[in-house]
Amino acid sequence: MDSFQDFKLSKQLHYAIEDLGFTTPTEIQAQSFSPVMSGKDLVGIAQTGTGKTFAYMLPLINGLKFSKQIDPRILVIVPTRELVIQVVDEIEKFGKYSSIRVKGVYGGVNINQHKALVMEGADIIVATPGRLYDLLLSRALKPKHIKKLVIDEVDIMLDLGFRFQLTNILELLPAQRQNIMFSATMTDDVEEFITAFFKAPTTISVAVSGTPLDNITQYAYNLPNFHTKINLLKDLLVDTETYTKTLIFVPNKKSADLVYELLYDFFTSEVAVIHSNKTQNYRIRSIEDFNDNKTRILVTTDIMARGLDLENISHVINVDTPRFPENYMHRIGRTGRAEAQGTSILFSTPAEQGFKENIETLMDHTIELLETPETLEISKLLTWEEQPKIIERDNPHTIVEEEKGESFHEKSEKNSKTNQGGSYKRIIKQKYKKARTRGDKTYNKLNKNKGKKPF
DNA sequence: AAAAAAT
Numbered sequence: 001m002d003s004f005q006d007f008k009l010s011k012q013l014h015y016a017i018e019d020l021g022f023t024t025p026t027e028i029q030a031q032s033f034s035p036v037m038s039g040k041d042l043v044g045i046a047q048t049g050t051g052k053t054f055a056y057m058l059p060l061i062n063g064l065k066f067s068k069q070i071d072p073r074i075l076v077i078v079p080t081r082e083l084v085i086q087v088v089d090e091i092e093k094f095g096k097y098s099s100i101r102v103k104g105v106y107g108g109v110n111i112n113q114h115k116a117l118v119m120e121g122a123d124i125i126v127a128t129p130g131r132l133y134d135l136l137l138s139r140a141l142k143p144k145h146i147k148k149l150v151i152d153e154v155d156i157m158l159d160l161g162f163r164f165q166l167t168n169i170l171e172l173l174p175a176q177r178q179n180i181m182f183s184a185t186m187t188d189d190v191e192e193f194i195t196a197f198f199k200a201p202t203t204i205s206v207a208v209s210g211t212p213l214d215n216i217t218q219y220a221y222n223l224p225n226f227h228t229k230i231n232l233l234k235d236l237l238v239d240t241e242t243y244t245k246t247l248i249f250v251p252n253k254k255s256a257d258l259v260y261e262l263l264y265d266f267f268t269s270e271v272a273v274i275h276s277n278k279t280q281n282y283r284i285r286s287i288e289d290f291n292d293n294k295t296r297i298l299v300t301t302d303i304m305a306r307g308l309d310l311e312n313i314s315h316v317i318n319v320d321t322p323r324f325p326e327n328y329m330h331r332i333g334r335t336g337r338a339e340a341q342g343t344s345i346l347f348s349t350p351a352e353q354g355f356k357e358n359i360e361t362l363m364d365h366t367i368e369l370l371e372t373p374e375t376l377e378i379s380k381l382l383t384w385e386e387q388p389k390i391i392e393r394d395n396p397h398t399i400v401e402e403e404k405g406e407s408f409h410e411k412s413e414k415n416s417k418t419n420q421g422g423s424y425k426r427i428i429k430q431k432y433k434k435a436r437t438r439g440d441k442t443y444n445k446l447n448k449n450k451g452k453k454p455f
Numbered sequence: 456a457a458a459a460a461a462t
Contacts, residue, residue: 079459081460128459128461130459134461161458161460162460253458276459276460302459323457
């Protein structure tokens, strides 16, 4: 099938496709159309950026008869809240002439709000596992008409912590249903899962590793330690002409806060941060500001690594070298999307060389190694105690809105001054209080993470 | 190994 015209779809869907300017289906869209239409179980092995949502949703929506019933008929489960928001947005776009009612539910939002939302009625529910399970248990969401189930990023969903939630949910769904799943990789866990829950599935596999990376230019630097990585990061990001929109991946939440802090000294409100300990409002704001070009640099954990469609990312910088090569593939896949050209940069310490080799083996491609600039300041290795303390800041643009008159810089100045005089205990106390008043969860874990090294 | 996901 070379054109969407060849798909037997309703007029409404054809209009929507035309509006979106799509003419040629991607490989996965062409391949999954017939199996999904026929009602058979489907297993799709596909990297992100291959048009997955469109691939399963088009035939599913097409088969949906108009109804006003409250209980949903299609359920989509994805691993992060941000993906819920994105998938809902996509479905609304191509379902706009088909009177499709789609609702997204996820944690971090008052559950009564979601109960009310669900009671309004929906054809399609998109959800993260935890909130979905809550809604099912409380009977706010009734599963009996769910005949189509889509699970995205299954390999992640089978990680410990996710998998019990997922299997609990599956037990509550009607046995007679069509199962559709997508996974970037086929692991033993995924295979086991398929045998347990799928009935004679059609398996399609597209985008063998290597091929979707044609429009991403990859570079690497070998650097002695973390602080030298930060120095190089600063030296690179100064070039605002080149680094127009840069996503910076770090290995964990603690280093996300730290790298944000270190970059903030140089780039102030050009930089933002996101990770799962931030409140939902903060997370949404960070992404919105980045999408709207209010910030140029976004520091993130792997929360942003998968599936998200961010516009015009010029660079992806990996401050750490992921020890699992798939993570690298997911991360750099945030750039070079939909024909665009992108650049990725990988930082590796001597200890991380082995991880880099694994990545190169998987891709069957050697990442071009760039010379360390002679002007680069090589840091001595600081101990954890010598690391700069993290000052928790609000999202800059949120502050500007909320604090009338007082600018973000004035406020942060004030904060750092008040913090300098006080005893450690008092500072912690202040931080807890501030964290509570603005609902930031990071400092709830302050003591738990104390002394834990980011690298 | 760390991330995310429920309060």
